[in-house]
Amino acid sequence: xxxHPIHPENAETVxxxxxxxxxxxxxxxxxxxxxxxxxxARHALIGPNGxxxxxxxxxxTGVLQPTEGRIVLEGHDITHLAPHxxxxxxxxxxxxxxQLFDTLSPLQTLALTVSQHLGLGTKWWQPLxxxxxxxxxxxxxxxxxxxxxxxxxxxxxxxxGKRRLLEIAxxxxxxxxxxxxxxxxxxxxxxxxxxxxxxxxxxxADVSVLLIEHDMDLVFSFANFMxxxxxxxxxxxxxxxxxxxxxxxxxxxxxxxxxxDHG
Amino acid sequence: MNEQQQSLLKYSRFKPWxxxxxxxxxxxxxxxxxxxxxxxxxxxxxxFAVSLDLIxxxxxxxxxxxxxxxxxxxxxxxxxxxxxMPDPLVGLAVGIGTAALLGFAxxxxxxxxxxxxxxxxxxxxxxxLLELANKLDWLTGGADGLQGVVMxxxxxxxxxxxxxxxxxxxxxxxxxxLFLLLRQVVQSPFGATLKAIRDNRLRAMAIxxxxxxxxxxxxxxxxxxxxxxxxxxxxxTGFASLDLFEFxxxxxxxxxxxIGGTGWLYGGLAGAIVFKLLQxxxxxxxxxxxxxxxxxxxxxxxxxxxxxxxxxxxxxKRPSSAGSKA
Numbered sequence: 001x002x003x004h005p006i007h008p009e010n011a012e013t014v015x016x017x018x019x020x021x022x023x024x025x026x027x028x029x030x031x032x033x034x035x036x037x038x039x040x041a042r043h044a045l046i047g048p049n050g051x052x053x054x055x056x057x058x059x060x061t062g063v064l065q066p067t068e069g070r071i072v073l074e075g076h077d078i079t080h081l082a083p084h085x086x087x088x089x090x091x092x093x094x095x096x097x098x099q100l101f102d103t104l105s106p107l108q109t110l111a112l113t114v115s116q117h118l119g120l121g122t123k124w125w126q127p128l129x130x131x132x133x134x135x136x137x138x139x140x141x142x143x144x145x146x147x148x149x150x151x152x153x154x155x156x157x158x159x160x161g162k163r164r165l166l167e168i169a170x171x172x173x174x175x176x177x178x179x180x181x182x183x184x185x186x187x188x189x190x191x192x193x194x195x196x197x198x199x200x201x202x203x204x205a206d207v208s209v210l211l212i213e214h215d216m217d218l219v220f221s222f223a224n225f226m227x228x229x230x231x232x233x234x235x236x237x238x239x240x241x242x243x244x245x246x247x248x249x250x251x252x253x254x255x256x257x258x259x260x261d262h263g
Numbered sequence: 264m265n266e267q268q269q270s271l272l273k274y275s276r277f278k279p280w281x282x283x284x285x286x287x288x289x290x291x292x293x294x295x296x297x298x299x300x301x302x303x304x305x306x307x308x309x310x311f312a313v314s315l316d317l318i319x320x321x322x323x324x325x326x327x328x329x330x331x332x333x334x335x336x337x338x339x340x341x342x343x344x345x346x347x348m349p350d351p352l353v354g355l356a357v358g359i360g361t362a363a364l365l366g367f368a369x370x371x372x373x374x375x376x377x378x379x380x381x382x383x384x385x386x387x388x389x390x391x392l393l394e395l396a397n398k399l400d401w402l403t404g405g406a407d408g409l410q411g412v413v414m415x416x417x418x419x420x421x422x423x424x425x426x427x428x429x430x431x432x433x434x435x436x437x438x439x440x441l442f443l444l445l446r447q448v449v450q451s452p453f454g455a456t457l458k459a460i461r462d463n464r465l466r467a468m469a470i471x472x473x474x475x476x477x478x479x480x481x482x483x484x485x486x487x488x489x490x491x492x493x494x495x496x497x498x499x500t501g502f503a504s505l506d507l508f509e510f511x512x513x514x515x516x517x518x519x520x521x522i523g524g525t526g527w528l529y530g531g532l533a534g535a536i537v538f539k540l541l542q543x544x545x546x547x548x549x550x551x552x553x554x555x556x557x558x559x560x561x562x563x564x565x566x567x568x569x570x571x572x573x574x575x576x577x578x579x580k581r582p583s584s585a586g587s588k589a
Contacts, residue, residue, distance in 0.1 A: 104455075104459070111267075127451060152270055
């Protein structure tokens with residue numbers, strides 16, 4: 001179990017997946033994956049469809065319980081914590097498919113998220129927004145994510161690009177120290193892409209980011225470290241230059257990826 | 264105060280029509296004393312509907328067994344008056360407490376599963392309570408109902424009269440106080456986390472909301488309020504019968520919410536007024552077949568839509584112009 005104790009030289013590792021195995025019946029979706037996310041990293045996780053990227057995210061966020069292995073967040077074993085407890089410890093994710101509160105407005109959504117984050121989630125005797133700090137933080141987030149002009153519309157009527165921005169704004173409202181971005185630009189039309197890319201590029205430097213993405217332009221412009229996953233197994237990892245020139249990666253991933261992109 | 268705070272606080276501000284509505288409600292038993300009994304009943308059923316709205320409209324948990332809490336609150340209050348002491352307010356507190364306890368226990372049955380499984384589980388809890396009340400006849404009087412419930416005067420001063428004036432004011436006051444409490448609750452950060460769970464449970468978890476704990480809290484609260492409504496019912500009628508637990512009560516209260524609108528506390532009250540007055544009016548004309556007309560009304564309501572039904576002047580306009588207005 002404790003084959004990977006936390007060494008002093010790894011002090012900068014904020015999130016560590018150690019020997020994760022996930023079996024569904026006879027299928028091994030994640031096969032002995034070890035991954036270390038360093039503080040302030042821009043770490044991309046890539047791999048062809050079916051490589052087990054989503055399973056890995058679900059293991060890290062606690063939606064799934066690993067068959068073997070453990071997950072350490074800032075020195076604490078969180079393997080058996082519920083999803084919401086991991087969020088309270090500073091690890092927050094976004095979703096590949098928008099997961100929003102459709103009947104609420106962006107303002108209400110962010111106000112409730114910020115309130116929950118500030119520990120006001122059980123406060124029942126005060127109206128939402130009475131707290132000055134919540135209101136100020138909402139203003140700041142709405143400005144940062146270009147949502148101020150639509151802040152009072154119900155979320156389900158917003159344009160896709162705005163919904164995508166809100167998807168990421170919600171995660172940032174939790175003030176994560178570790179942020180898992182699951183294909184942030186998926187499905188965003190070209191015209192609305194720039195706003196989104198700017199906000200991703202402008203993420204606070206001390207937030208450690210794990211990015212899952214198919215878009216190679218974004219991956220190579222964003223990441224300073226990359227992990228390649230194939231068939232549930234870690235193929236290789238390293239700097240973007242190393243990955244781009246790795247013949248193995250070219251063979252199994254980039255070749256297919258390019259075809260899919262242009263098809 | 265920034266623009267954001269102003270926008271957020273707008274939702275919780277009292278609208279001018281709200282005090283008017285409550286003043287009318289409190290004037291009603293004096294203005295039409297002959298109808299005090301039905302006013303009392305509307306207040307009780309309205310409170311029951313509002314409690315269902317907490318879990319159905321605000322949290323998205325469907326229930327076909329909400330009468331379990333109504334009935335338990337009712338029986339607890341009636342038994343307390345008969346066996347322990349006749350003070351109505353203490354009895355009301357006992358009714359609320361007992362129902363809330365059952366609500367907390369039952370909340371564990373609705374934490375998982377789909378709408379369909381929740382419908383089945385809540386229906387099952389309702390049936391269990393009904394049959395328990397039937398079987399434990401040494402305590403509850405079984406199918407004959409609990410006789411001989413005599414209530415003491417309210418606050419030691421106001422005797423319950425046969426016309427139901429005291430009863431109507433008692434129920435209206437309890438309704439108002441609980442309504443104001445719940446109004447506060449649904450507009451608070453806590454209430455917002457309930458709406459988040461209703462809209463998207465997965466995301467609610469992903470922003471750190473302990474979903475199961477919230478479900479337990481709101482289910483307990485809703486059960487307590489339903490228990491208050493049940494207690495008011497047995498206290499003001501001086502009688503508890505199996506009818507309190509019957510399936511039709513759970514179904515009626517859901518219809519009332521559908522009529523008035525879910526996710527809006529006044530919806531339960533509006534639905535209760537419409538439903539009870541329709542029932543009263545129709546059963547006077549056609550005592551045997553009034554449910555036919557209620558059924559027809561519901562079908563029309565759902566097909567035409569509440570918004571359009573309330574605006575007769577839009578009925579014969581083209582849909583496009585009605586759409587542009589919305």
